[in-house]
Amino acid sequence: MAHQDPVLIEEIGRIIGSDHVAAGSDTARWSRDWAGTVAWRPLAVVRPANSAEVAAVVRLANRRRLPVVPVSGNTNLVKGTVAEGALMLSLDRMSAIREIRPEARVAIVEAGVIVAALHEAAARHDLIFPLSFGARGSAMVGGVLSTNAGGANVLRYGNTRDLCLGLEVVTPTGEVMNLMSALHKDNSGYDLRHLMIGAEGTLGIITAAVLKLFPRPRAYATAMVAVSSVGGALRLLNRLQDETGGAVEAFEYMPRSFVAILLKRFPDMRPPFENAHDINILVELGARAPRDVTPDPAGQVPVAAHLEEVLGGLYDEGLVLDAVVAQSEAQRAEIWARREASAQIxxxxxxxxxxxxxxxxxxxxxxxxxxxxxxxxxxxxxxxxxxxxxxxxxxxxxxxxxxxxxxxxxxxxxxxxxxxxxxxxxxxxxxGIGLSKLSAMATHKDPVALEVMRAIKAALDPNGIMNPGKMIPDQ
Amino acid sequence: MAHQDPVLIEEIGRIIGSDHVAAGSDTARWSRDWAGTVAWRPLAVVRPANSAEVAAVVRLANRRRLPVVPVSGNTNLVKGTVAEGALMLSLDRMSAIREIRPEARVAIVEAGVIVAALHEAAARHDLIFPLSFGARGSAMVGGVLSTNAGGANVLRYGNTRDLCLGLEVVTPTGEVMNLMSALHKDNSGYDLRHLMIGAEGTLGIITAAVLKLFPRPRAYATAMVAVSSVGGALRLLNRLQDETGGAVEAFEYMPRSFVAILLKRFPDMRPPFENAHDINILVELGARAPRDVTPDPAGQVPVAAHLEEVLGGLYDEGLVLDAVVAQSEAQRAEIWARREASAQIxxxxxxxxxxxxxxxxxxxxxxxxxxxxxxxxxxxxxxxxxxxxxxxxxxxxxxxxxxxxxxxxxxxxxxxxxxxxxxxxxxxxxxGIGLSKLSAMATHKDPVALEVMRAIKAALDPNGIMNPGKMIPDQ
Known part of the structure; x- marks a missing residue:
């Protein structure tokens, strides 16, 4: 293949061990995007064991002006890991959960930790790492931070950037920047953490992070609600947030058209309501207090009773047209199955x-x-x-x-x-942007902001080696 | 005075109107820091009416290589507005609250809005802007954003950066960067908002912002609690957070020494407990749901009853040594008065x-x-x-x-x-850093992070005009 460079492969092998450098056909699993819409031929796939090795490889790449494309779970949807002729830097071997500190509610992890593995580790302390989405079994911490991943819990817990207290980053010139604090307040200089989060690997490689953990809700109240307008749905959301102190974990909209397609594709699925409605909302509240979660003598969980009461009041006001509150875990699962089928249908x-x-x-x-x-x-x-x-x-x-x-x-x-x-x-x-949204960036992003982005990119990555061509459109 | 430059004053006057440029002795109120520990002689104090005027003044300053020091309420504690021989750019005339959108829970404001004025405007919609601290009657939006101000509500609502959705910034080269979105999710490029927040005016001048508003708590449960150890206090905090879904609004520590000084200085003040304790915690919960705030037949508010119940359980476990829950607004005020006296004593x-x-x-x-x-x-x-x-x-x-x-x-x-x-x-x-913490920055900040900060500063402010000498120590 055109891209083979045995001398380079050997040099990298001396840094990280030759077993951890793949080239040619051995790179197959890293040579296409998740959806299978695009393929490429990387120069090599490099799998370092620690941030010192990452830094050494990046220094080599910077000296040689070789493009570097970081990759973790490779589940992004915007062609963010296309790496034709580039060194792909996979962090999958850096998968240690270094520490969970339950009292401080933080996890200290390497960038190659799979999101689902962190979920399991947090659960052993009766805590949650709230970020979750379909690809959680493959996506890794470095990737979700570099793309500031979202998902269905953002309403309650924020975007990935809001879940991160500290970072370790290898800069485009191959230095290790240590921002690994677990602090809730730190006004000592520019917020470089937020600059690196969501930069899609164009400003450096995230190698480790300090992430927030949260107490696990002990009971959920989940409902399908038909409302008379999207504006009415927002009033419902605000009412629920006010009455629960912000305990709404999910508030997901499904229009009539979505439900119709769903029922056609999955004939065994039950419709959410007897009569079809234009605007269907999945609402979920999470609760933890004993008085919210301890069932009453009739077996009803107070948080669900509370949700029913609020919905009843809004029904009387004409804002809610219909509502079904899950009375069991099975009913909750049925409600969620409708929303989660979206990826398929x-x-x-x-x-x-x-x-x-x-x-x-x-x-x-x-x-x-x-x-x-x-x-x-x-x-x-x-x-x-x-x-x-x-x-x-x-x-x-x-x-x-x-x-x-x-x-x-x-x-x-x-x-x-x-x-x-x-x-x-x-x-x-x-x-995010990757390659897929570059033209939209060029068209819609504030031109001054684009210039500022270009200036920062040039200042931190003078040779333009880090994930080149992604996120920032050409001038 | 040495710093007078009539030609410059006239030129700026042509941009923003001569009434809005002060020089010489007219700059007195901007020529010292809040605590009165340092004084300086600015070249002029310039008070533009809008971001176009800010931009024009900055372009002029950039051409002439004149230092620019932005100032709003001038209440910072780290000599961040020292402006010897600099143009001070006061945003006090840009004090419009442009819009409050109660359904989206955002306020769109200019940088010169005083924090207390925003509190009042939000209250008219039964909402709060939660940032609050002693200087709220003078501090302005541009200043609290530029310094990422903290305060006593950070635990519940985050730092100032967490309260901001959008920004308008005049760059060091005098361009207006429009990041004024009210979005909860936006992965279109580097997060320049967080870079500008907390940059202490060294990367540009914040001229407007989109800020988050929150529903107003309808009842508070406030207590003084003596605990057996600081670690025990953390367990108390975590327990309360778990049981209330994160409704702890304040969790403030006062050691025995503080209480002793307080009682000596204010002999009329009542001690928090009959017996002095080493570790005294002010706890406050906020509640909104009718079932939390509607008094029972005996007149007790449920959220306060809940706090008493949790504290009672922890007393039985030996973690809480003593506790007093406020039974009236007057008792709540008495508890807070102890904490708020700290600034004086x-x-x-x-x-x-x-x-x-x-x-x-x-x-x-x-x-x-x-x-x-x-x-x-x-x-x-x-x-x-x-x-x-x-x-x-x-x-x-x-x-x-x-x-x-x-x-x-x-x-x-x-x-x-x-x-x-x-x-x-x-x-x-x-x-923050200002001038006061420069040597600590040089000593303790990660050296790679310092280099990255310098590179960003040089890229965005090539002539080094924006609040020069602040935040980033010399090499």
Whole structure:
């Protein structure tokens, strides 16, 4: 293969051991993206054992001007690990959970720890690491930090950046930057932690982190709720947040179209309500206090009774049209199964148009209405659906155009991005930029912010070796 | 005066109106720090009306290589606004609260809005902007963001950076960077917002912000609690957080020495307990749900009953030695008065040594013990006290040395910083760096992080005009 360079492979092998350098066909498992839509040929895949080895490899790459693409679980959706002719730096061997400090509620972990493994380790202390999403069995800490991953619990616990207290980062010039504190207050200089989080590996390689843990909810109250409008859903959310002190763990929107597709694809699934409704919300509250979780003599859990009471009041006000509160773990699972089926049903047919957009919560109603208008204007026969983390203002739009025409798909996607931007929103809420959203960055990102990003990139990575071509569009 | 430059004053006057440029003796109110420990002579004080004017003034300053020191309420404690020979850029005229969007729970404000004014505006919507501290009647939004201010509510609501969704910043080259989103999820590029927050005006001037609002607690349960150890206090905190889903609004530590000084200084004040205890904690829970705040037939508020119940359980376990739960608003005020008197009593005598340090919560017990050891070793007759935001791991140490000796004071201060650092802590938890902590930055900050800070500063502010000399120590 064109990319083979035996001398380089040997040199890296001397740093990290030749068993931990793969080249040629041995790189196959790192040579394609998760969805299988793009493939590449890396120069080599390098699997260091610790941050000193990472730093040594990066110094070598910086001297030789070799592109470096960090990879952990390789589950990103925006072509963020495309590595044609690059050194791929896989952190999968750095998978130690160094320490869990239950009193301080922190975990100190290496970047190669798989998210699900951290879940299990936290559970042994009756704690949770709240970040969770479909790829949790493969995604690693370094990746979720580098992409500031989202998911269904952001409403309650924040984005990944909000779950991180400290970082260790190998800089593009191969130095180890130690920001590994477990502090809740630290005003000693620029917040380099937040700069590195979400930088998609373009400013350095995250090698370790201090992450927050939280007490495990002991009971959940979960409901499907039909409301009369998206604005009404927001009022429901605010009411529940007020009454529970912010205990809403999930607030997920499923439109009528989504439920219809779901029931068609899974005929055994029960509809959420006897009559179909336009706006269906999955609400989940988490509770921990004994008085919230200890069942009453009739067997009802107080937090569920509380949810029923709030929903009853809103039903009387005409805001809630129908509601079903889960009375058992099985019923809770049935409610969640509807939401979690989205990953399967939304890719049922090709071509499919997907947008990961965000607006302020009070603009969501308008956004959804505008999307109908602008997509119909481009393709009157388009089939629109989607799901939303409504509490975060994050809509995952999905549309199937009436014909297989890339220009049409692009036009629809861009029209939707424009609507989000017009409402002060973002064209990339949680998936990031990678290569996939570069043109949207060029079009929609504030030009001064883009210049500032370029200046920071040039200052920290003067040779442009770190994940080159990703995130920042060319001038 | 040496610093007068009539031509410059006139040129700035043409940009923003001559009424809004002060020079010479007219700059008096901006020419000293809050504590009155340092004075300076600015070139001029410039008071623009909007971000376009800010940008035009900064462009002028950048062309002429004039230092620019932004100032809002001028209440910082680390000499962050010292402006000898500099243009001071006061944002006090940019004081519009542009919009409050109660459904989205955001306020859109200019940088010159006084924190207390935002409190009042939020209250009209039955919402709160939770950041609060002694200087709230003078401190402005631009200042609290630039310094990432802390305070007593960080435990519940986070630092100032956690309260900010969007920013507008004038860069050191005089361009307006628009990051004014109200989004909870936005993965479109580097997080420049967090880079600007806490940068103390060295990377640009914050001119506007989108801030989070929260529902107002409808009832509080407030108690003074004596516990057997600092570690036991942490267990109490964790227990309360678990049982209330994170409703602890304040968890403030007052040692026996603090209470003794307090009672000596304010003889009318009642002691918190009949018998003096080593470790006294102010605990406050906030509640909103009707079932937590509606008094029972006996007049007791459920959230207070719940606090009593938890404290009773911990008393039986031997962890709580004594506790008094406020039964009225007057009793709550009495409890808070003890904590809030700290600002007065801690500056009673000079010389005084002050440290604003942080460690992880599970290291606080060790930190406090070590401080006793190392300070006694330097000055056996030193009188130590302090208060702590214990839930954040933030200790405000105060010590009165046995003699007025600057070298002794410095030795004590540095020994305490070293103890915090040795425990993985910070020498500046919430007050920032300014000029006061530059030598601690040089000594304790990770050297790679310092280099990264310098590289970013040079990239964004090539002429070094923005608040020069602050935060980043010379090489």
């Amino acid at each position: 939304l890719r049922l047919r090709r071509p499919v148009i997907e947008n990961d957009i965000a607006v302020a919560t009070d603009c969501m109603e308008k956004l959804i209405a505008r999307i109908e208008v602008v997509t119909q204007a481009i393709d009157p026969k388009i089939e629109n659906t989607g799901v939303a983390h409504l509490g975060d203002g994050n809509l995952h739009y999905v549309g199937w155009p009436s014909r297989d025409d890339p220009a049409l798909c692009r036009a629809v996607q861009q029209a939707i991005e424009r609507e989000a931007i017009a409402l002060g929103g973002s064209f990339s809420a949680e998936h | 801690l500056r009673l005598r000079r010389p005084v040594i002050e440290n604003d340090i942080a460690v992880a919560t599970d290291c606080m017990e060790k930190l406090i013990a070590r401080i006793e050891v190392v300070t006694q070793a330097i000055d056996p007759k030193i009188e130590n006290t302090g208060v702590a935001h214990l839930g954040d791991g933030n200790l405000h140490y105060v010590g009165w040395p046995s003699r007025d000796d600057p070298a002794l004071c410095r030795a004590v201060q540095q020994a305490i910083e070293r103890e915090a650092i040795a425990l993985g802590g910070s020498f500046s938890a919430e007050h």
